[in-house]
Amino acid sequence: MTHQKIIIAQNLNKQLLEKVQVLIPDWNIITGKDPAIWRNHIHDAEIIVGWKTEMNKLIESEKINNLKWIQTWSAGVNALPLDTLEKANVQVTTANGVHAYPISETIFALLLAFTRKIDTYVKQQQKKIWHHAQMKEEIHNKTIGIIGVGKIGKETAKIAKAFGMTVLGIRHSGRSEEFVDEMFTQSQLEDFLPRCDYVIVTLPLTSKTRYMFGTNEFNLMKPSAFFLNIGRGSIVIQHELIQALEDQQIAGAGLDVFETEPLPANSPLWQMDNVIITPHTSGNTEFYDQRLIEDIFIPNLENHLLGKKPEINLLNYKKGY
The missing domain is CATH 3.40.50.720 (NAD(P)-binding Rossmann-like Domain)
Structure with missing residues (x-):
């Protein structure tokens, strides 16, 4: 049988x-x-x-x-x-x-690390440096833009509301969602990006999202804004992200995914003070x-x-x- x-x-x-x-x-x-x-x-x-x-x-x-x-x-x-x-x-x-809880936790770990200078202080601790590093920012009452409001995006929006944040979302259908104050579509990036203090990419890689983010998009962001990508590396034109960081067009980037993984040792991203790198582990959980x-x-x-x-x-x- x-x-x-x-x-x-x-x-x-x-x-x-x-x-x-x-x-x-x-x-x-x-x-x-x-x-x-x-x-x-x-x-x-x-x-x-x-x-x-x-x-x-x-x-x-x-x-x-x-x-x-x-x-x-x-x-x-x-x-x-x-x-x-x-x-x-x-x-x-x-x-x-499966990833909604661990990835949303990683997103806020990165946001808080940047805003409260945790990454800077860890580096200073290694060198026994006592310095405030001009730490003054907070995430309360800021605007977070979530590109891709699926299960991860929804959990991220829910947590953002606990910080009193204004939540903007981008969704293919444009359909409204609980905890999201305003919903946009991908065609409305020009209206969406200039309003965000934090831009979070949670999208899958498809023919429509490949290289969605490049120089034009970074130029639309505030110089004080942070960019986080926990979706897929090829959603971003990596060398244009590097240029935006070098030119201080954006304040920093938290990156869990890259076009080439592992990230090559000669990538400038490793040496940038305004970048936090995690090795595609944001979804890991017990x-x-x-x-x-x-x-x-x-x-x-x-x-x-x-x-x-x-x-x-x-x-x-x-x-x-």
Whole structure:
């Protein structure tokens, strides 16, 4: 008898794996990060959980008629062979929402570090320097602009309101949202950017967002404004960001994502006093696996077993997210 097969290309703990096994007791479950564990099962897996870049070539070389659904382990899908998957009618769901708490915390860690000079004081501590560093700014009652008001953006807006901030948002649909005082669309950047003391990019990388930010956009920002990118590196024209920082067109940048990762050692960004770099870790959390499995994958798996489409975070191929 041939059993249905699922690949979980992650090292799940026993408790989470058991929650999956209860739903599909008769399935053949292949689990583990090591490619040697799942490589020979790609051709007949019905579900793949936790996409790995090594799978791209395997998918393209193997017949994937049996593959029905992929649950990614990240919010972004730009690393997947989307054309191939779309032609094969493979459904894709993402990890969107898992990151809302940790990324919003990182955003405010960066905002507070810049405004309260925490990064400067850490550097001074290493050199045993006692100096106020002209620290005087605060984030209360300032204006924060959130570009991409999805789950991360909504949580960021909610926290911003606790600081008494004015919250501006950009959303593709322009639809209003709780905790956002004014909503704009991408075509209204010229009206949006000059009003912001902090500009936060939380967008996915798509054909419409690639290189969305460059010299023109930085020139629209206040010289006192800070720019944070926790979306994708290729949303920003990196050398134009560097120029804007060098020219003091903007006050500083908090960057978790870069066009090339790891960020090359010769990048000027490493040496800039008005830049804080984190190594694409803003979404890391102790609850990552639990949230992804319990809040996204298991409800979608229950639908799949009933012959329904997964409802949570289903990728729209045309939109790219």
